[in-house]
Amino acid sequence: MNYRKFGKTELLVSEIGFGAWAIGGPAEVGGMAIGWGNTDDRESVSAIRQALDLVITFFDTADFYGVGHSEELLGQELKKEKDILIASKVGHRKSAENKIVLDYSYEYIMSACEASLRRLQREQIDYYQLHTAKVTDLENGACLEAMQRLASEGKVRHWGVSLNTFNPFPEAEYLFRYKLGDGFQLVLNLINQTALPIVDDAEKKGFGVIARMPLQFGLLTGKFTSASTFNKDDHRSFRITPNILQQSEDVLKPVWELAEKYSTTKTGLSLSYILSYSGISTVIPGLRTKKQVKQNVEQLVRISTEDCSFIEDLFAERMSVLLKLMKEVG
Numbered sequence: 476m477n478y479r480k481f482g483k484t485e486l487l488v489s490e491i492g493f494g495a496w497a498i499g500g501p502a503e504v505g506g507m508a509i510g511w512g513n514t515d516d517r518e519s520v521s522a523i524r525q526a527l528d529l530v531i532t533f534f535d536t537a538d539f540y541g542v543g544h545s546e547e548l549l550g551q552e553l554k555k556e557k558d559i560l561i562a563s564k565v566g567h568r569k570s571a572e573n574k575i576v577l578d579y580s581y582e583y584i585m586s587a588c589e590a591s592l593r594r595l596q597r598e599q600i601d602y603y604q605l606h607t608a609k610v611t612d613l614e615n616g617a618c619l620e621a622m623q624r625l626a627s628e629g630k631v632r633h634w635g636v637s638l639n640t641f642n643p644f645p646e647a648e649y650l651f652r653y654k655l656g657d658g659f660q661l662v663l664n665l666i667n668q669t670a671l672p673i674v675d676d677a678e679k680k681g682f683g684v685i686a687r688m689p690l691q692f693g694l695l696t697g698k699f700t701s702a703s704t705f706n707k708d709d710h711r712s713f714r715i716t717p718n719i720l721q722q723s724e725d726v727l728k729p730v731w732e733l734a735e736k737y738s739t740t741k742t743g744l745s746l747s748y749i750l751s752y753s754g755i756s757t758v759i760p761g762l763r764t765k766k767q768v769k770q771n772v773e774q775l776v777r778i779s780t781e782d783c784s785f786i787e788d789l790f791a792e793r794m795s796v797l798l799k800l801m802k803e804v805g
Contacts, residue, residue, distance in 0.1 A: 476530040481756045482683030492533035493526045494759035499541020501708040505574045512709035523552045525765040529772045535759045537564035538591050546594035554596040566606035579612040584621035603631040610645045633657040641802050647673045658683030668790045678754030686749045686758045697741035722797045743774025751778045
């Protein structure tokens with residue numbers, strides 16, 4: 476395992492991190508699936524232990540993943556582990572009426588952090604993120620005051636923002652302008668390269684960057700076909716439509732030829748492409764089985780500058796239709 480510095484902080488993170496959304500289980504809010512379908516906690520624990528064996532040191536979760544269950548599992552398994560870094564997020568909650576509420580109020584963030592610390596069985600969260608907060612939330616100031624207070628009290632080491640999937644620029648530019656926070660979490664993968672300019676700016680300005688959705692909900696693993704379906708308790712049942720599956724098959728054919736060139740898998744190529752950018756601190760594929768952990772760590776390769784440029788050119792030429800479809804379903 477290789478390690479990278481997280482922006483200008485003292486944190487040293489494993490290049491491959493553990494995305495812990497999937498181990499949260501089949502949660503739903505207001506009739507909408509917010510998880511990845513049924514999970515077996517024993518299998519999730521096995522995946523966490525495998526990650527530790529492979530010296531993955533960075534685990535990313537959120538209080539909304541499994542409505543707290545993801546944090547609880549990590550707390551259970553990592554409470555005695557030294558030198559393990561945990562990132563979590565705040566801002567999404569389930570209301571008494573069973574609805575999804577975006578809440579960036581000072582009071583909620585302070586109380587939510589305490590709840591996350593209890594579930595994680597820790598006294599401090601290494602990196603705490605505002606979960607897709609908008610510029611209006613940042614301008615309001617309450618969420619910034621809360622994050623700075625938590626940092627001053629030592630309950631949070633560093634903080635930042637998990638950016639919007641399709642338009643991450645306004646919030647990133649706001650934090651750049653006012654020199655707020657220590658990093659970003661953003662979407663970057665073979666299909667969605669929209670945020671590349673932010674990665675470049677973040678590196679110059681000393682912000683750490685976490686790349687999420689590196690496999691686009693499994694679409695970039697090569698295991699799906701146009702006939703693939705998902706259970707209703709899996710959020711992909713409405714996010715990965717037959718049309719998206721078909722379009723991705725057509726668009727990605729030239730890219731998969733590179734996997735053969737580098738003697739790696741589609742998963743390996745997808746992760747390696749993202750890590751080819753020095754501004755990326757860590758990549759967090761969603762992991763829920765021991766086998767997935769091994770596959771995501773052991774198939775990395777070094778991709779040439781020329782081939783990265785080829786992938787970027789392909790994005791500019793052919794990906795717009797696919798991105799539009801994804802944006803329509805959310």
